[in-house]
Amino acid sequence: MPFDTEFLDAFPRIIPVGRKVRMRVRALFFQRTPSFLQKNGNTLMLKHFCDDKVLEDGDIPHDKITVDLLPYSIEDDCIVFDFTATREDEYCFMLQTVSPEQVVAHQYVFKIYALEDDLYALRPFKGDLHVHSSWSQCGNRDEDPKYVLKTARKYGLDFFALTDHAQHEPSRILRQYAQELGTECNVLPGEECHSLRGRRETYFLNNDFYPSNHIVAVGAREGVCDYINAHFEEYQADLERRMEALPATQGRHVREMCASADFIMDKIHEFGGTVVFAHPFWRTGDRCNLPVPVREHILRQGKYDAMEVIGLGQVSNRMNVLRMGNMEALALWQEESIKKGKMIPLVGSTDTHNAEKLLGRQYSIVFAKANTTEDICKAVKDGMTIAFMDFENEVPYGFGPRRLLKYAYFLQEEYFPLHDEMCRTEAGLIAEEYSGRCKPGTVKASCQGKQAALFARYFM
Secondary structure, eight states, X not given: OOOOTTXXXXXXXXXXXXXXXXXXXXESSGXXXXXXXXXXXXXXXXXXXXXXXXXXXXXXXXXXXXXXXXXOEEETTEEEEEEOOSSSEEEEEEEEEEOTTSOEEEEEEEEEEEEOHHHHTSEEEEEEEEEOOTXXXXXXXXXXXXXXXXXXXXXXXXXXXXXXBTXXXXXXXXXXXXXXXXOSOEEEOEEEEEEESSOOSOOTTOOOEEEEEEEEEESOSSXXXXXXXXXXXXXXXXXXXXXHTSOTTSOHHHHHHHHHHHHHHHHHHHTTOEEEEOOTTOEETTEESSOHHHHHHHHHHTOOSEEEEEOSOOOSTTHHHHHHHHHHHHHHHHHHHHHHTSOOOEEEOOOBXXXXXXBTTEEEEEEESSSSHHHXXXXXXXXXXXXXXXXXXXXXXXXXXXXXXXXXXXXXXXXXXXXXXXXXXXXXXXXXXXXXXXXXXXXXXXXXXXXXXXXXXXXO
């Protein structure tokens, strides 16, 4: 049954359970208006059913086309009706024109989603918590952070964390630029943290660190690697103390990696950040980069706030190997969640080093009160996320709590197409402004408030 959102404007689309809501359906073209549809003696009927086909009286019809009829009125050539959802679910509505001979002449469909109050109080935001720019030595040299910001918005991201290797400064610079620009895309402070080999004068384009430990920090007020560099002797002494508490049967390098992972995660929390256990099955060549005993130590300690189950961007002739790493991470997430007796918070990211090819193909949908760093990080820690792989010519694959997943799939069809169109418009203006082809302040003047207006239409 086709959806007709390109022809019918039905709002609100997301409503609270148990409260009567005034719905309005407006035709976008005159051939869909009530006055046109009722020509030649046709009758206009409004029907609905819940996703599980249970009717309002609790009956379960054997005939799949059996539906509840709804009374309505016509105001300004719009169909107006009241509706009260009895439970959290997706509701489908059919607008039919029936001829005097009782033949259905036309049928149009639209959907809404009803939420319990806890989820109704939150809003969906699409984002990526693991993004690199040209400041990373392994990053694409053409990808200045401003370009990454434009590209993130082009592909519908509401937020992202710039997490260049061992560097916190690029995210701070870009965050300030985004705020001055007036974009509604939230750049979160970020860093992909590592254990340094030694003190150094510069981080820029310098990947001189032990490569296997990759701990992503989001929302921290200071840089962990900046701290390690400034207190390197103290850091080394701390590692020695931590290593003494680990089993002597493990090799020194393994114990050092375990100790540095603990140090980094403790320091991220000390700086008010959120810890993301990144790509636990990242492979280069024919082997996994994170040694098994180190991975098991990180899991056992449980200091991370979320696990990156979708990551490892899919652009290379190694695409299948990287995707298998994601699938293995998902299996690990399931096993660890079962062990702990609750779902471990998860995220989907790209770990992009090529924004144009990757951003928007893997991401998280986060259900938060607002698009602020504090609210996004809280929602991640609370497990209010769905991790998505969303590649062209493939069904979007979502992972996470079933309740959120079902709602997220509704949003993928009914909300994000309009949202992404709004983001693309803003992306064009960002590029115009940073290239000097329009006056400063154009983005702020043209785009601020549009997301709030979209929420107002969708969420009453």
